[in-house]
Structure formats: C-alpha cells, structure tokens
Amino acid sequence: xxxxxxxxxxxxxxxxxxxFHDAANAIATVVSTKVLTPRQAIAMAAFFNLTGALLGxxxxxxxxxxxxxxNVVTMPTVVAAVVAAFVWNITTWWFGLPSSSSHALIxxxxxxxxxxxxGDWSVIKWNAGIWPKIVVPMIISPLAGFIFGGLLMxxxxxxxxxxxxxxxxxxxxxxxxxxxxxxxxxHGSNDAQKTMGIIALAxxxxxxxxxxxxxxxxxxxxxTPTFVLPIWVVAICALTMxxxxxxxxxxxxxxLGHRMVKLxxxxxxxxxTTAAVIIQAASYYGIPLSTTHVITTSxxxxxxxxxxxxxxxTVVERILWAWLFTLPASGLIGYAxxxxxxxxx
Numbered sequence: 001x002x003x004x005x006x007x008x009x010x011x012x013x014x015x016x017x018x019x020f021h022d023a024a025n026a027i028a029t030v031v032s033t034k035v036l037t038p039r040q041a042i043a044m045a046a047f048f049n050l051t052g053a054l055l056g057x058x059x060x061x062x063x064x065x066x067x068x069x070x071n072v073v074t075m076p077t078v079v080a081a082v083v084a085a086f087v088w089n090i091t092t093w094w095f096g097l098p099s100s101s102s103h104a105l106i107x108x109x110x111x112x113x114x115x116x117x118x119g120d121w122s123v124i125k126w127n128a129g130i131w132p133k134i135v136v137p138m139i140i141s142p143l144a145g146f147i148f149g150g151l152l153m154x155x156x157x158x159x160x161x162x163x164x165x166x167x168x169x170x171x172x173x174x175x176x177x178x179x180x181x182x183x184x185x186x187h188g189s190n191d192a193q194k195t196m197g198i199i200a201l202a203x204x205x206x207x208x209x210x211x212x213x214x215x216x217x218x219x220x221x222x223x224t225p226t227f228v229l230p231i232w233v234v235a236i237c238a239l240t241m242x243x244x245x246x247x248x249x250x251x252x253x254x255x256l257g258h259r260m261v262k263l264x265x266x267x268x269x270x271x272x273t274t275a276a277v278i279i280q281a282a283s284y285y286g287i288p289l290s291t292t293h294v295i296t297t298s299x300x301x302x303x304x305x306x307x308x309x310x311x312x313x314t315v316v317e318r319i320l321w322a323w324l325f326t327l328p329a330s331g332l333i334g335y336a337x338x339x340x341x342x343x344x345x
Contacts, residue, residue, distance in 0.1 A: 001211055003075035004222075007202040010082040012240050015195040017089045018101045019049070019244015029268035029299060030180040035173045044177075045184040046245040052188025053238035057229045058286030059190055063197030065227045066286070067106060067129040068113035069122075070204065075211070076341035077112045078202045082195075084108030084334035088326065099326045100290035105194050106134055107327040111334030116342070133287050141278060141289055142297040149274040149301030156266055157305070172265035179272035184245075186279040187291045192241045194288055199233045200224070263299070267306060271298040293323065 027041035036044065064070075085105040092099040110124050117123035124130060160168050203224040206212055212222045221230070263271070275295040282289035300316065 001206075001215065003079065004202055004206045004211060007075060007078045007082065008199060010079060010086065011195050011199050011202075012236065014082050014086045014089070014101075014105070014198075015192065015237050015240040016244040016247075017086055017093070018191060018195065019046075019241040020093075020247045027180055027184065028295070029263055029271050030176055032263045033173070033176060033265045033268040035176045035265055035268065036180070041180065042246055044181060045187075046242040048181045048184035049188035049192065049245050050238050050242040052185040052190075053192030053241055054188075054234060056189050056193060056283055057196075057234075059193035059283055059288050060197035060200060060229050061227070062129070062133055062286045062288055063105070063109070063194045064201040064204070064229075065197075066125065066133065068109060068124055069117075070201065070227070072117045072123045073113060073201060073205050074116055074209070074342075075202065075205060077109075077116045077338055078198060078205060080112035080115070080334050080338035080341050081105065081109035082198055083337055084111065084330050087333055088330045092326075099323060100292045102191060102194055102288050102290045102292075103134075103138065103323075103326045104330040105198070106288065107330030108334035108337075109198070111331030112338040114331075115335040115338035137282065137287050137289055138293065141282070142293045144278055145275060145294045145297035146301035146304075148278070149271050149298035150305045151301075152274055153267065153270040153302040153305040156270055160266070169265050172269045176265045176269045176272065179269045179276065182276040183272040183279075183295065186276045186283065188238070188241065189283040190279050190289055191291055192237050193283070195240075196229055196233050196237045199237070200227060200229050203230070203233075263302070267299075267302045271295065271302045274298040274301070290323075 027036075027045045030036050031038050031041050082105070085101065085108040088099070088104040088108070089101050110130070113123050114121065203222060204227045207223050207225050212219070215222065221232070224230070272295070275291070275298040278294050278298075279289055279291055
C-alpha cells in the first residue's frame with residue numbers, strides 16, 4: 001500500500017508538471033498574438049484542459065495496458081516510470097525546451113519495464129503498441145502539423161487578401177479565442193489521459209500482487225482485478241492538470257509564442273485549429289500523441305508560409321534535439337530508477 005501511495009503522489013506531481021509544461025503549448029500562440037493576456041489565456045486553458053481530461057479513456061487504456069506486458073509490471077516499475085518522466089520534464093522545462101511529456105512517460109515506462117524483465121525486450125509490445133501508436137505517430141504528426149498548418153494558412157491568405165489588415169486582425173482576434181479553447185480541450189483529452197493510465201496500471205498491478213487484500217472496507221474501491229479507469233482517478237488527474245496549467249508555463253510560452261516566429265491572430269488561429277484537429281483525432285483512436293510536437297510544427301508551418309526566412313531555425317534545432325533525446329533518455333532514467341526502486345522497495 002505504501003508503494004501505491006508513492007505511485008499516486010509521483011503521478012500527481014507528474015500531472016501537475018505536465019500542466020505547466022505541456023498545457024502552456026495550448027495557449028502560447030494566443031498570448032503571442034496579444035489576443036489574450038497571459039493570465040486570461042492560462043485561466044481559459046486550465047478550464048478547457050479540465051473539460052477535455054474528463055472525456056474519453058482510449059489513450060489511458062493504451063498507456064496502461066497497450067505498451068508493455070502488464071504481467072511483468074510491478075509497483076517499483078510504475079514508480080520508476082513516473083519519476084523518470086518527471087525528471088526529464090523538469091530538465092527540459094528548466095532549459096525552456098518544449099519536449100514531450102508524453103514520450104517522457106512512455107520512455108520511462110518502457111525503460112522501467114525492461115529493467116523489471118531483466119533485459120527481456122519481448123516485454124515491450126512492439127507490433128501492437130509501440131510502432132503503430134507511438135513511433136509512427138511521432139513521425140507523422142509533426143509532418144501533418146507542418147503541412148496542414150501551412151496549407152490552412154495558405155488558404156486563409158488566398159481567401160482574405162482583399163480585406164484590410166484591421167478587419168482580418170479583428171475577426172481572427174475573436175476566432176482565435178475559440179481555436180485556443182479547442183486546442184486546450186484537445187490537449188486535455190489526450191495528455192491528461194496518460195497519467196490516468198499509469199494510476200490505473202498501478203491499481204491493477206497492486207490488486208494482482210495482493211497489496212490491497214488487507215485494507216479496510218472503506219478502501220475496497222482500490223481493488224481492480226481487471227484494467228479499468230475509475231472515476232476518482234479521472235477526477236484527480238483532470239483537476240491536477242488544471243491546477244498545473246493555472247500555475248503557468250512562462251518559459252515554454254516564450255519559446256513557442258515568440259522565439260520561433262512572430263504571429264498575428266490569423267496565424268495563431270491556423271496553427272491552433274490544425275493542432276486541435278490532429279490531437280482530437282488521435283485521442284479518439286487512443287493514440288497518445290505528443291501535443292508539443294503538433295502545436296510546435298503547426299506554428300512552424302504557418303510561419304513558413306508567412307515568411308520562410310522569418311523562421312528562427314536555431315530555436316527549431318534545439319527543439320528537434322530535445323525530441324530526439326526524449327524517448328531514449330527517459331528510458332535510460334526509467335531503467336536505472338527501477339533497479340534502485342526494486343532494491344529499496
């Protein structure tokens with residue numbers, strides 16, 4: 001039971017960090033275009049991340065039982081996975097790099113499970129989980145964000161070139177509030193689900209190991225002989241992400257909203273709408289997508305159409321390096337932490 005409490009506390013801390021780390025991506029463009037102040041944007045993102053997190057469950061199922069063999073997973077495995085993701089989250093946040101909290105959690109889980117299985121790579125579900133739901137989307141989603149963001153921006157330019165800049169800015173200043181809200185909602189429907197899946201996995205693992213057999217009747221709700229997503233887990237994760245979002249993510253906002261390319265309301269609308277559609281579709285099919293990859297490349301696509309030479313490629317290069325390192329780095333951290341946790345717990 002003590003180990004399970006560690007898992008829940010670590011998962012909540014990770015979800016909180018996810019709130020100020022990843023959820024800021026949903027509102028960076030609306031802050032950059034000055035449609036909303038940072039405080040207004042963060043309040044809106046907190047609310048719509050909450051609504052998104054309360055809906056669905058397909059992504060949680062993928063994380064909890066679709067990536068590694070649950071028969072091998074132990075409580076130290078789950079602890080190591082969450083702590084590894086948190087360590088990588090804080091490291092990239094400190095340097096202002098918008099890496100992927102999603103891939104940090106996935107890498108941590110795979111690395112920890114591999115350590116639990118004593119290096120048996122078959123514990124990782126490559127064909128049914130990792131390749132189709134992690135690796136392929138990791139490659140396709142940024143490309144889709146860049147291409148469709150650029151395409152939507154091009155179509156908007158073609159449709160609006162006869163109107164005055166004042167009219168366009170006024171119109172899309174209003175529309176961007178809706179696109180930013182949708183982006184935040186889609187973020188919650190995908191990102192918050194991942195921590196829900198981890199806690200549900202811990203409940204299933206603890207029940208299987210008999211950790212909850214001697215608990216009083218008031219705690220009987222913890223016993224989950226089959227993998228399910230309890231309502232109380234959904235509520236805790238949703239509220240935690242909303243609070244984390246409200247705490248702010250100023251470093252990430254500055255990187256996405258200012259340093260890569262200067263945006264106008266119409267640019268922000270195009271980037272957010274593109275990202276929201278892609279993320280919402282991924283959530284429906286249970287794909288734990290990196291919302292960071294999608295919104296960042298959507299901004300890049302929009303910026304490239306606006307003025308290709310205006311892109312600040314040094315920032316883009318730093319982001320790419322962070323992406324490439326996230327899965328292997330968090331996997332190594334997860335592997336090392338599981339060895340330590342198994343010895344200590």
